Amino acid sequence: MAGVTPERLEDLYRELAACRRCERLVAWREEVGRKKRRAFRAETYWARPVPGFGDPNARLLIFGLAPGAHGSNRTGRMFTGDASGDFLYPALWRAGLASRPRSERPGDGLELRGAYITAAVRCAPPGNKPTRAEFAACSAWTARELALLPELRVYLALGRLAHDALLEHHGLVKARFPFAHGAEHALPDGRVLLDSYHVSRQNTQTGRLTAAMFDEVLARAKALAELA
Numbered sequence: 040m041a042g043v044t045p046e047r048l049e050d051l052y053r054e055l056a057a058c059r060r061c062e063r064l065v066a067w068r069e070e071v072g073r074k075k076r077r078a079f080r081a082e083t084y085w086a087r088p089v090p091g092f093g094d095p096n097a098r099l100l101i102f103g104l105a106p107g108a109h110g111s112n113r114t115g116r117m118f119t120g121d122a123s124g125d126f127l128y129p130a131l132w133r134a135g136l137a138s139r140p141r142s143e144r145p146g147d148g149l150e151l152r153g154a155y156i157t158a159a160v161r162c163a164p165p166g167n168k169p170t171r172a173e174f175a176a177c178s179a180w181t182a183r184e185l186a187l188l189p190e191l192r193v194y195l196a197l198g199r200l201a202h203d204a205l206l207e208h209h210g211l212v213k214a215r216f217p218f219a220h221g222a223e224h225a226l227p228d229g230r231v232l233l234d235s236y237h238v239s240r241q242n243t244q245t246g247r248l249t250a251a252m253f254d255e256v257l258a259r260a261k262a263l264a265e266l267a
């Protein structure tokens with residue numbers, strides 16, 4: 040629209056960081072930040088909504104569930120500081136999508152190339168389980184964030200709940216797009232939704248999701264997104 044300055048990701052992140060819409064999540068993220076885990080006692084937890092991270096020109100979106108209480112709720116960067124991130128970032132590096140195999144903290148110089156990471160819910164939920172109302176509340180942030188990533192071609196959903204949230208975002212009926220590891224769904228807007236099991240410790244330690252399986256998913260995501 041003439042005369043209207045388009046929103047920028049930085050502005051979105053600033054506004055997001057102040058979000059207190061979900062009472063239960065605000066209480067939990069702050070309680071975890073006060074009580075801390077023994078190993079992180081000396082640290083100041085982020086304890087706020089976690090912004091997305093990555094390449095603003097990304098063709099590939101990696102879509103998680105919600106921040107880990109002592110992971111990104113502590114560090115302030117998606118998938119950083121917990122077992123999920125210790126699995127995800129090395130895989131992104133092997134795929135040539137990350138400049139380094141480790142994500143330490145915001146400001147560590149890590150860059151993603153062609154990829155961007157965010158999640159369906161941006162505050163750590165108790166028991167890693169957001170409620171339906173919390174998914175719904177956070178979907179407004181998803182809409183704004185994805186609108187600022189115009190080059191996206193492929194969504195990689197980590198787990199069924201992330202898959203469902205992306206379908207909701209597009210107003211699509213779940214029954215027509217069943218979740219399955221490795222499944223590819225052509226969306227009406229021309230993008231592709233690709234599914235993977237979540238990179239959680241629960242999946243990676245039990246062998247449900249191996250590094251080789253995830254490397255294969257990332258290779259397919261890159262091919263669909265026409266990323267070199």
Ligand SMILES: O=c1cc[nH]c(=O)[nH]1
Binds near residue numbers: 111116117118
């Ligand atoms: O940081 C994050 C974000 C989404 N899901 C996770 O497991 N961790």
